[in-house]
Amino acid sequence: MDSPKPTPTPSQRPRHPAGGKGATISVQLLAKARADTAPLLQELASRLEGLSQAEADARLKQVGPNEIAREKRQSPLRRLLNNVKNPLVILLIALGVLSYLTGDLRATTVIFVMVLLGVVLRFFQELRADNAAEKLKAMVSNTATVLRGGVEAEMPLKLLVPGDIIRLAAGDMVPADVRLLAAKDLFLNQAALTGEALPVERKADPAPADRENPLDLPNLCFLGSNVESGSATAVVIHTGARTYFGSLAASIVGERQLTSFDKGVNKFTWLMLRFIAVMVPAVFLINGLSKHNWLEAFLFALAVAVGLTPEMLPMIVTVNLSKGALAMARKKVIVKRLNAIQNFGAMDVLCTDKTGTITQGKIVLEKHLDVRGERSENVLYYGYLNSYHHTGLKNLLDEAILAHKELEELLKAKEKYRKIDEIPFDFVRRRMSVVVENESGLNTLICKGAVDEVMSLCTRVVINGEVLDVLPEHDAHRRHLVDELNGQGFRVIALAYKDMPGSSDEPVYTVKDESDLILLGFLAFLDPPKETAAEALRRLHGLKVDVKILTGDNEIITAYIGKEVGLPVEQILLGSQVETLSEAALAEAAGATGIFARLAPAHKERIIKALQSKGHVVGFMGDGINDAPAL
Numbered sequence: 001m002d003s004p005k006p007t008p009t010p011s012q013r014p015r016h017p018a019g020g021k022g023a024t025i026s027v028q029l030l031a032k033a034r035a036d037t038a039p040l041l042q043e044l045a046s047r048l049e050g051l052s053q054a055e056a057d058a059r060l061k062q063v064g065p066n067e068i069a070r071e072k073r074q075s076p077l078r079r080l081l082n083n084v085k086n087p088l089v090i091l092l093i094a095l096g097v098l099s100y101l102t103g104d105l106r107a108t109t110v111i112f113v114m115v116l117l118g119v120v121l122r123f124f125q126e127l128r129a130d131n132a133a134e135k136l137k138a139m140v141s142n143t144a145t146v147l148r149g150g151v152e153a154e155m156p157l158k159l160l161v162p163g164d165i166i167r168l169a170a171g172d173m174v175p176a177d178v179r180l181l182a183a184k185d186l187f188l189n190q191a192a193l194t195g196e197a198l199p200v201e202r203k204a205d206p207a208p209a210d211r212e213n214p215l216d217l218p219n220l221c222f223l224g225s226n227v228e229s230g231s232a233t234a235v236v237i238h239t240g241a242r243t244y245f246g247s248l249a250a251s252i253v254g255e256r257q258l259t260s261f262d263k264g265v266n267k268f269t270w271l272m273l274r275f276i277a278v279m280v281p282a283v284f285l286i287n288g289l290s291k292h293n294w295l296e297a298f299l300f301a302l303a304v305a306v307g308l309t310p311e312m313l314p315m316i317v318t319v320n321l322s323k324g325a326l327a328m329a330r331k332k333v334i335v336k337r338l339n340a341i342q343n344f345g346a347m348d349v350l351c352t353d354k355t356g357t358i359t360q361g362k363i364v365l366e367k368h369l370d371v372r373g374e375r376s377e378n379v380l381y382y383g384y385l386n387s388y389h390h391t392g393l394k395n396l397l398d399e400a401i402l403a404h405k406e407l408e409e410l411l412k413a414k415e416k417y418r419k420i421d422e423i424p425f426d427f428v429r430r431r432m433s434v435v436v437e438n439e440s441g442l443n444t445l446i447c448k449g450a451v452d453e454v455m456s457l458c459t460r461v462v463i464n465g466e467v468l469d470v471l472p473e474h475d476a477h478r479r480h481l482v483d484e485l486n487g488q489g490f491r492v493i494a495l496a497y498k499d500m501p502g503s504s505d506e507p508v509y510t511v512k513d514e515s516d517l518i519l520l521g522f523l524a525f526l527d528p529p530k531e532t533a534a535e536a537l538r539r540l541h542g543l544k545v546d547v548k549i550l551t552g553d554n555e556i557i558t559a560y561i562g563k564e565v566g567l568p569v570e571q572i573l574l575g576s577q578v579e580t581l582s583e584a585a586l587a588e589a590a591g592a593t594g595i596f597a598r599l600a601p602a603h604k605e606r607i608i609k610a611l612q613s614k615g616h617v618v619g620f621m622g623d624g625i626n627d628a629p630a631l
Contacts, residue, residue, distance in 0.1 A: 064352030
């Protein structure tokens with residue numbers, strides 16, 4: 001008898017983007033990521049010089065354009081019908097028809113005028129919002145570099161098909177789900193998919209068999225990410241709705257859930273119907289039995305029904321919602337559905353993504369420290385010198401250092417430096433150096449890079465302005481400082497230098513010159529909170545709105561950001577824990593937890609539903625496709 005297979009732990013299970021379809025996509029991606037190049041191209045019926053135009057056209061007819069699911073724009077008639085479907089409007093129309101049939105033209109006119117005003121106002125307000133959104137979409141167009149018959153061409157994204165060979169370079173958007181065939185120093189920004197602000201490295205080697213989450217596979221790139229640096233050649237695996245991004249987008253297309261406003265209107269309408277169901281027959285019977293004039297009793301009962309119904313309510317509600325939408329429009333916010341206005345006011349829980357929402361969505365140089373962990377302007381100055389004279393492609397860390405524009409003036413005012421040479425960055429050394437010369441002719445090599453690589457080259461260290469020999473016990477303290485910074489979510493690099501008197505004025509420096517360095521200090525980077533975040537959260541707290549962070553980023557960085565903006569960080573729930581909880585247990589845990597980290601898109605959706613099941617009116621704020629199911 002075979003022994004039962006062990007159940008995978010939550011961290012081992014693949015995280016699927018959108019139910020069954022997402023599960024199928026994940027399985028296919030895993031299989032293609034683990035395949036060798038030749039069998040993969042054979043399976044996709046492709047080759048290294050790309051598809052021919054005829055093959056691409058045939059596939060385009062078969063699989064359709066490379067476009068993700070999106071809401072179809074409603075026709076004017078459909079939009080009008082949707083506005084008429086309001087339960088209160090239907091009740092008023094029914095009463096108007098009855099009034100007309102009984103000859104009460106005055107009541108008929110009043111009822112239908114109110115209905116018409118309410119419906120028409122809502123119709124034109126929502127049409128205006130849709131037109132504004134369409135104009136924004138029309139401003140965006142993207143192309144991809146594709147090999148067709150061995151010739152490179154720029155093509156619209158929607159014309160890509162599975163099997164196409166594409167080129168990727170810095171600044172490109174990944175146009176589909178692709179498997180890398182060759183890559184050089186390729187770093188991607190996947191913040192829209194995973195919530196991680198820092199770029200991730202991608203390589204062309206076949207993926208290891210022990211990884212189950214497609215987003216963690218080193219040779220796959222996904223639609224929705226973009227190239228920060230490096231270059232690559234890749235083969236398209238999935239396009240359109242079959243991409244990871246597309247399967248998430250599909251979750252926000254279709255019938256929308258009822259909002260708390262819709263539910264409130266429905267409850268009010270049913271309350272009115274119950275009143276009418278009780279009062280009208282009672283009045284009819286009492287009048288008929290007492291006066292024995294059943295026609296008059298019927299007309300009086302009908303008048304009671306009309307009198308019980310607030311004919312002006314749909315118009316008053318629509319006018320107020322429209323006023324709110326216009327106020328939002330003045331703040332450059334498009335409100336696509338008027339009912340959303342009321343939900344802003346009714347909201348008692350706001351769930352928000354972290355990256356780009358609470359944080360700035362970009363890397364900032366937060367700390368420049370000497371080896372004792374104290375702020376050092378000298379470290380910042382040398383770091384700026386290195387990045388300023390670096391002629392290669394500047395990465396996010398270089399841009400964060402160069403954001404200190406005040407140092408450019410300081411460079412001009414202080415010693416005049418001119419660049420002599422540069423030792424470029426590579427992914428084996430994980431560091432880069434520049435050599436500069438001051439006015440006295442002294443050459444100085446300034447090296448920055450990964451902490452371990454730079455510190456291993458340092459034989460001396462600057463402490464209180466003195467250059468001292470490196471001692472093992474002090475070196476351990478410096479590594480502990482770096483570990484503490486990493487533990488707070490910082491990305492840390494080390495900075496070192498070496499003066500070289502009498503060195504050449506020619507660009508003849510090599511990697512061998514990166515030796516016997518003097519450790520100067522550390523630069524620590526972070527995606528920091530927006531300047532307005534803490535104040536906004538305080539105001540929300542004052543309005544009795546409970547704020548919760550739902551992010552795919554790790555718990556260390558999220559806890560640090562939460563603490564910076566004043567959110568409680570004692571209770572943190574991870575995606576792996578969310579998977580093990582029942583719906584009832586998750587509803588209880590969600591109410592008491594302020595931060596949720598390492599979440600897959602499906603986890604965010606479950607948390608929103610769990611909070612709603614407890615009667616909360618929940619708002620959600622996010623800017624990535626990984627937020628789509630929750631939205």
